[in-house]
Amino acid sequence: MGRRLCVGCAVAIGVLMLSACIGPWFASSVKVMLFFGEPIVVGDQGEILLSVSNMPDGGLSAIHVHLKGMVYDETRISGLTLEGLNGFIVISSHFDDASGEGSFILLNIASGVETGQIAKLTFTASGRMQDGDFALVKSLIDLVSNTLTPIVDWTLPVYYAR
């Protein structure tokens, strides 16, 4: 009887310790995010995708990256062009290879994208790409949902945030 009691106690303590290590295992982790994908470079031509995840209110329908809202390493990246994906079109864009700063407006006139790619940047690369070559400044970016409401509660991955 005493042995059984000791084994039971040990099992209970172990379960509690595992719980403390992994946190609440039932919690979901839905993050509203805007982020770049991994850059792909073939020769000196590279491309990088701009994506969103879990956008509310019918998804993202408009994004305005204000001046200096996007920065890149101008020493190794130049000749940027922007192309909308999944219904997004480029309304305005400007990339300054001298300063490594970019701005643009993308609209999805017909609908919204909750999770997926919204644009593709192509560029000319020199040297090896690395994290932080492309970054966004959250305070200079406006997001609008398909229901025309501003999306303000979203995050950038740290390695794309500036």
Added chain:
Amino acid sequence: MERTMRKRTVRVLLGVVLALATLCAPGLAGSVTLFADDFEGHAVGTLPIGPAETWCMVDRFGNASTIPVVEDEGGSHGRVLRIDSPGASARLNVGRTFAIPARQPGESLTLEFDIRLNDARTNWFAELVDRYYTPSGGFGCVTQEPRAPVWQLMGAHYKAGTVGDPLYPFNGIAVSTMDSADPQNPNGPREHEDYDIELEVGRWYTVRVEHFGFRIDLSLDGVKVQELQSPYYELDSSHDWMLNIGDGDSHGSATCDISIDNVRVVRKAEPLQMYVVLFEPETGACGSAWINGVTWAGDAVFNYVNRLSWDWGDGTSNDSWFPAAHRYRQNGTYTVAVTAWGPYGNSVTEMADVTITNALDPACSCGPNVTVDAPIPVLHVSIIQEGEVERVIDIAGAGNLFDVTEISLGSFNSGVPANLSDYEVVVFGINDGYEADIPWLATPFSLPRLTTLRSYVESGGGVVWTHDSLEWGQDLGADVEVPAGVDYQVDADRSGGVAIELVEEHPIARQPFDLRAAGDWFVSEWTHTTGGVLTTALPVVRFAFADPSDHNFYLSAKESGDGRVVVSELGHSIWQFVYGGTTWPDDLEAKLFVNGLFWAANVVPPDAGFSYAPDCVLTDEAVDFTDMSTDDGAIGSWTWDFGDGTSSGDQHPSHAFSSPGTYTVVLAVTDNQGLTGTASHDVRVHVRGDLDGDGDLDVADVLILYRYVNGLHPLDPCQEKRADIDLDSDVDEDDARALAEVVFGL
């Protein structure tokens, strides 16, 4: 058994009546109506009628009945019919109508009536006084047929019964007993009572006022058209009439019949025998005159005087018992005429002369009423005679209306009076005896309310009333009605002493008025009949009414002695009631009847309101504000607060807002009585391109506009106005691109 017999009799009579009515229905024209309740008498008249046919007698309700006796006695102008109705069985009641068969126009018929009273009252008889008929006649057994011949029989020289004796029915309209206000004096003044009775055209009504005077006002559509003192009048049958039995203060008895019919009233009662004698007029200070008494004579019952009308010989008149007093504006000899009216419209007039010498006494004010309640026109004196003028040596005259403010040439030697009116200016120059021209250049003035002004000129010249560029050119002494709040001036040529008297203040701009008691007694209590006791022991109370109805006030006096009640408005005495100069008994209530002249005060502030355009307001866009305020008087000032720190005093201002937002625009208006009203609107100001209304231009607005031009998102009219970025009055992709460029910072 007896009851059964009665029923049978009634049925038989009804059958006879119906049969007669049926028989008489076709081919009848005209009628003769006897109007008297009970009478005996003899009447003869002629009607246009031809050969005899069946007669019937129809009462006022169209019921036919038998005619007691009808005899054909012939006649030179047709046929003579005789109707003899002696005895109780032939009693003729009010409204019995004899329908006469149709005849050719122009034919005549003589009717003779010999009618006796069935239950004879003393000394009553009837007389046919006149007739009225239409030659073409009418058809049908209708007593109220338009312009049908109607004969009227009325009692003349009839005697009234005692008070309370039900001589006549009141036709079921209204019966009222007016009690004396003083229980100690049953024959004293009565309570005032009004009856507004809607009378039906074509009916006869009897109005009886017992032991009291009466006044009858006939009104059409609410407008008084005639005040009648006589029992018979000519009325228009094309309208409905209101019969109003007003108040009065005479004594005795009176009974009158009034016809509201397609009948032209025929003739009044015989003139009554009476005469009137005026006492010698007496004069007092400041042009005042009075006549202390009038005597008259006549039958105490029928020929008494129930009203005295005074014509003062200066264009004014009024009704008043003695002592009758009047104040003259100008010196001169006037013929005063008093007309004593009897109870049946009969009258007699007596005249007397009165000479006034002190109407222009400088010690007197401008009159017993009030003077112009406005800045008084100012006299400028200038000498226009050519040549050198040494001095003005004398100004003589009397009056106090105009102040001398300017002498353009010459100088006064001494003793220049402070006020100048009716003065002669004598100028001495190189050649003595220059005449001075005195142009009366009046400073424009305005009146606080719609007012009637009366001007007088002492001697020579004329008066011209000028209102802006409009010149009325009124004759001497003419009244001018001038609206309030407008500038006026009065011009008069030389030697004309101009006096201006406010004759009447129209109750357009209604003001509070005061009731003030004066005399040897004090006020213990003011009572308003509908408002209860207003205040006590105060000599002056101020009232302000919002409704235009009549108001009665009662003033209780606790002390004996003479007394007055004075009604004043804006400090001016406009009416006063004097209790006859006799001792006022203790605790006797004096009644002050305030009628529509004193309606109410202007206690209603302006109803402020405004609109603005356009409805959809953009920044830096002119917004037109339109004042829509109303007032029972006149609005004198406007104050606009646009809510952005700016304001305006224009009535209809225009304003542009420089920043987006919601602004509360407030309009405050003030009328000519100093009362203020306000109104406000929230005006939302947008930025062009701000389609989601968040006050900013951003990518959301670009998205909305692109969706709109692609048919994916609707816009309301105000959004469409804001979406026209390139101002080409159209919303298309150019606007979307332009907005995107703006948002993008290009």
